[in-house]
Amino acid sequence: MFNDLSRMGKYLGQAARMLVGMPDYDTYVEHMRSKHPEQPVMSYEDFFRERQDARYGGGKGRPVRCC
Numbered sequence: 001m002f003n004d005l006s007r008m009g010k011y012l013g014q015a016a017r018m019l020v021g022m023p024d025y026d027t028y029v030e031h032m033r034s035k036h037p038e039q040p041v042m043s044y045e046d047f048f049r050e051r052q053d054a055r056y057g058g059g060k061g062r063p064v065r066c067c
Helices: 001-017 025-035 044-056
Strands: none
Touching: 025 044
């Protein structure tokens, strides 16, 4: 029972983070280790910055706006 509640909590947390646009670092790490073991895993700070840049442009010639 506690295993199911823990799993449900994990998925609800992941869904909530996706709704507000916050990336899921743990999922990224799992993916990189299982699918791309030869590549380095970014730190949380680098991952967060990269996701923010991908979402909002990060001043790379694209306008920074929400809509």
